[in-house]
C-alpha cells in the first residue's frame with residue numbers, strides 16, 4: 131500500500147532539503163530525481179529519516195508510492211524542465227492530485243500552466259520558496275498562489291515545514307493563479323537591491339576608507355545589533371571574516387567581481403516597468419550585476435579613464451556612521467518600491483495581495499528576513515490602504531531621520547567616483563516622489579513641440595497645444 135503522504139521531484143539543493151524537512155516533520159515523503167544516482171545518494175544520506183522516505187527510481191513508482199489525492203512538489207530547474215516534468219506526470223496522476231511547482235518560476239509561465247491544466251482534473255499551485263539550502267532544510271518562507279481550496283488541502287504540511295517567526299508560520303496563501311510566484315519574484319528583486327546596497331557600502335569602506343575585510347566585517351557585525359539587523363547583514367559579516375586556505379587572504383579578495391543572476395531580479399524590473407511603477411533601487415541592482423559581468427570592457431574603461439582622485443575625504447568613523455543610516459534609507463526606498471510593484475500587480479491581476487501578510491511571512495526563513503520586515507508588517511496592518519510604504523507614519527519618520535545621511539553618502543561617493551547606483555537610485559526616487567512640482571512640464575512641452583502630443587494646463591481643463599509657431 132502507498133505509504134507516502136506527499137512527493138518531491140528534484141533532489142538538487144532545494145528539493146533534497148525540502149524532502150528532509152518534510153520527513154523531519156513526521157510526514158512520509160516519496161522522492162524522485164531525473165538522474166537516478168542522485169536519488170540513491172539522497173536515500174543513503176537520509177540517515178534516521180530514511181524510514182519516512184521512499185526513494186523511487188521511476189516516475190511510475192513515485193506516483194504509486196503516494197496516497198491519493200497526491201500532493202507532488204516539483205523542485206527542479208525553472209523553465210522548460212518544469213513543463214517537461216508536468217507533461218511526464220500528467221498521464222500518471224489522477225483527479226484531485228495536486229502539482230505544486232516550488233521553483234523560481236516566472237509567474238507568467240505559472241499562469242500559462244494554470245490554463246494548460248484547467249479541465250484536466252488536476253490541481254495546480256505555484257509556490258515561491260525562499261531560504262536557500264538552510265531554509266529548505268529547517269524552515270523556508272513559503273508563498274502560495276492558486277485556488278484557496280487547494281491551499282487548504284496542503285496547508286498542514288506547508289505550515290509544518292515553514293519557518294516560524296515567534297511561533298507564527300511563515301507560509302501563506304497569497305492569491306489565485308500566479309500570485310505566489312509573483313511575490314517570490316519581487317522578494318528576489320528586493321533581495322537584489324538589498325545585496326547591491328550592502329555591496330556599495332562595502333565598496334565605500336574598501337575603496338574610499340581603505341578598510342580591510344576584517345575591519346569591514348566588524349562594522350557589519352555591529353550594525354546587525356541595530357535597525358539593519360537582518361540575515362543579509364549577518365552573512366555579510368560572516369563572509370568577510372572567512373579566509374582562503376590557498377592564499378591566506380580574505381576569501382572576498384580572491385573572488386571575481388562578476389555577479390551571476392538567474393532571472394528573478396530582471397523579471398521584477400521588467401514587470402515593474404510594464405506596470406509603470408518604478409523600482410529604481412531594484413533596477414540599479416540588476417544593472418549593476420550586468421555591468422559587473424562586463425569585466426573585459428570595465429578593464430578597458432579603467433585603463434582609459436582611471437578613477438577620480440579623492441576629494442573631501444572625511445574622517446573614517448564619520449563616514450561609517452553615515453553609511454549605516456544611508457543604508458537604512460536606501461532600504462526603505464527599495465522595500466517601498468517592491469511593495470508598490472506588488473500593489474500594482476495585485477490591481478492588474480485581481481489578486482488582492484495581502485501586504486501585511488507578505489511582510490509577516492518574510493520575517494523568518496527567507497533571504498531578506500529581518501527585524502525591518504516586522505516593522506513593515508506593522509505599518510501595513512495599521513495603514514493597509516497607504517499608497518506607498520514611505521507615506522506610512524513609521525516609515526515617513528524613518529526616512530526623515532535617515533535621508534540626510536543617504537544624501538551625504540551619495541554626494542561623497544559621486545565626488546570620489548565610487549559607484550553607488552542603488553543608493554543613488556533610492557535617493558533619486560525619494561527626491562522625485564516628494565517634489566510636488568516636478569520637471570515633466572518641460573517634457574510635455576517637448577513632446578508637443580515635436581509630436582503634437584498635447585498637454586494639460588494647470589489653469590484650464592482639456593488637452594492643449596503650445597504656440598510653437600509652426601516650428602513643431
Ligand SMILES: NC(=O)C1=CN([C@@H]2O[C@H](COP(=O)(O)OP(=O)(O)OC[C@H]3O[C@@H](n4cnc5c(N)ncnc54)[C@H](OP(=O)(O)O)[C@@H]3O)[C@@H](O)[C@H]2O)C=CC1
Pocket residue numbers: 139140141142143144145163164165168205206207208210211214215232233234235259260261262263392
Ligand atoms: N538554490 C537556492 O537558493 C534556491 C533555488 N530556488 C529554485 O529552486 C529550483 C531548484 O533549484 P536548486 O535546487 O538550487 O537547483 P539544483 O541545480 O541544485 O538542482 C536542479 C534540479 O533540477 C533537476 N533538473 C534540471 N533539469 C531538469 C529536467 N530537464 N528535467 C527534470 N529535472 C531537471 C536536476 O535534476 P538532475 O539531478 O537530473 O540534474 C536537479 O534535481 C529552481 O527553480 C531554483 O531557482 C528557489 C529558492 C532558493
Ligand SMILES: O=C(CO)[C@H](O)[C@H](O)COP(=O)(O)O
Pocket residue numbers: 234259260261262318321390391392393394395497
Ligand atoms: O531564490 C533565491 C533566493 O531567494 C535563489 O538563491 C536565487 O537563485 C537567487 O537569485 P540569483 O541566482 O539570480 O542571485
